[in-house]
Amino acid sequence: MSDATIKLLCDLVAIDSVNPSLVPGAKGESEVAHAMAAHMRAAGLDVEIDDVVEGRPNVVGVIEGRAPGPTLMFCGHLDTVGVIGMTEPFNPVERDGRLYGRGTQDMKGGVAAMIAAAESIAQSGGLKAGRLIVAGVIDEEYESLGAEALVSKWKSDAAVITEPTDLVVGIGHKGYQWVEIETKGVAAHGSLPQQGRDAIFRMGRVISHLEALSQKLQSRPPHPILGTASLHASLIDGGRELSTYPDHCSLRMERRTIVGETENTALTEVEEILHTLREQDPEFEGTAKMLFVQPPYETPSGHVLPQTIEDAMHRVGRKTNRSGLTFWTDAAILGKAGIPTVVFGPGGAGLHGLNEYVIVDHVLGCRDALADLALSFCV
Ligand SMILES: [Zn+2]
Structure with a gap:
């Protein structure tokens, strides 16, 4: 050396x-x-x-x-x-x-x-x-x-x-955006399905839309040097204990961005998903917020x-x-x-x-x- x-x-x-x-x-x-x-x-x-x-x-x-x-x-x-x-x-x-x-x-x-x-x-x-x-x-x-x-x-x-x-x-190189999504449910004893509303099941609906979106992003024509955008569900947290309906679930996800996408892309996409889910089920409660954004270059x-x-x-x-x-x-x-x-x-x-x-x-x-x-x- x-x-x-x-x-x-x-x-x-x-x-x-x-x-x-x-x-x-x-x-x-x-x-x-x-x-x-x-x-x-x-x-x-x-x-x-x-x-x-x-x-x-x-x-x-x-x-x-x-x-x-x-x-x-x-x-x-x-x-x-x-x-x-x-x-x-x-x-x-x-x-x-x-x-x-x-x-x-x-x-x-x-x-x-x-x-x-x-x-x-x-x-x-x-x-x-x-x-x-x-x-x-x-x-x-x-x-x-x-x-x-x-x-x-x-x-x-x-x-x-x-x-x-x-x-x-x-x-x-690509940029990235971090979004936090929350779904709400109603806590109840595990034996009382009429009273409980499962926030984790509701997040499951969100996740299946996110997975479909991630496939859609990757099937778009790639940017000539940056490839395609993508997303993944990074961190998930929810529930209270085994015998209780979960009243809360939060998911933090990352969306990788390419040149030409806006600094609100990820949040807009997630809000569209939440809107669709509310239309399908008036009892669905979900919100999203942007945590952090770094642009592509x-x-x-x-x-x-x-x-x-x-x-x-x-x-x-x-x-x-x-x-x-x-x-x-x-x-x-x-x-x-x-x-x-x-x-x-x-x-x-x-x-x-x-x-x-x-x-x-x-x-x-x-x-x-x-x-x-x-x-x-x-x-
Ligand atoms: Zn480094």
């Missing part, structure tokens, strides 16, 4: 940065943000650390070019998901060209690559023109508070989110960034291709703020799982391509 970039990656993985909104009491991003800041300062970048919420800072490093010109941003999230069930999540281990540990793939591999790319630029003459911004943001695994705070303060002409893509140039077609990354990959002797991604990223937030963005990072497997790893050679390839990209974009 002699390479300095992989040493940096190991240092980042060794720092616990589990998102405290996902896991109450978890350490959060502060320590890893300060480690990133120290590394960028040592490389000669101008560095700012800013609390987004108390004790959870974004960190931004800047390289100013020698003349005015375009600004490029690299952005990665510093938080990870929890570590329950992992034996040594913060002890990175390299085996067969893979580095194992929590956050190796999602996404400290990409973060190490972007820091190292900036470092190599800073230490080999800097940028001819424009500006390179290197941002580590908090909270992507929950509500993306970090990316929201970043775009309220920093602007750029293009951005790369270094989430793991197997070195594919990711030019878009597509890099503006014709923007130079995807081609510029492909050219950079070619120059550093590597192959790549262009594709839509399934998973959501902060690219949607940067995109909404008017920054054309692509997702481009190393490969691996097991993200959010027990055996997460990143491919070491991909981290180096990502670093080299990002450095080349910045030198060719910021002119």
Whole structure:
């Protein structure tokens, strides 16, 4: 593990940065943000650390070019998901060209690559023109508070989110919407069917409509890069005890969205289902509300960034291709703020799982391509 970039990656993985909104009491991003800041300062970048919420800072490093010109941003999230069930999540281990540990793939591999790319630029003459911004943001695994705070303060002409893509140039991804549905019944002794009304049976009617809807969504013509929309019933809760008619049932579901759908799509669909069920049975009682929405994203077609990354990959002797991604990223937030963005990072497997790893050679390839990209974009 002699390479300095992989040493940096190991240092980042060794720092616990589990998102405290996902896991109450978890350490959060502060320590890893300060480690990133120290590394960028040592490389000669101008560095700012800013609390987004108390004790959870974004960190931004800047390289100013020698003349005015375009600004490029690299952005990665510093938080990870929890570590329950992992034996040594913060002890990175390299085996067969893979580095194992929590956050190796999602996404400290990409973060190490972007820091190292900036470092190599800073230490080999800097940028001819424009500006390179290197941002580590908090909270992507929950509500993306970090990316929201970043775009309220920093602007750029293009951005790369270094989430793991197997070195594919990711030019878009789906969005998601969370909806909570409640059905009401009447509690009664299990022996008194005339008095009881079963809220769980009523949710069953909702669920069969949702299943039909999910099949309908997936049989529509797919979006050219994002595929089809989908939904699933994520969490269900209801009932009081075995011998009682349940008076309440709640279902929380997720709807994955594609470009062209509205930010109310999921709620509108569910309300149509509830309306149909009320028409079929005047006693049916059900309500729905939207819990959370993140939009889909597509890099503006014709923007130079995807081609510029492909050219950079070619120059550093590597192959790549262009594709839509399934998973959501902060690219949607940067995109909404008017920054054309692509997702481009190393490969691996097991993200959010027990055996997460990143491919070491991909981290180096990502670093080299990002450095080349910045030198060719910021002119
Ligand atoms: Zn991620």
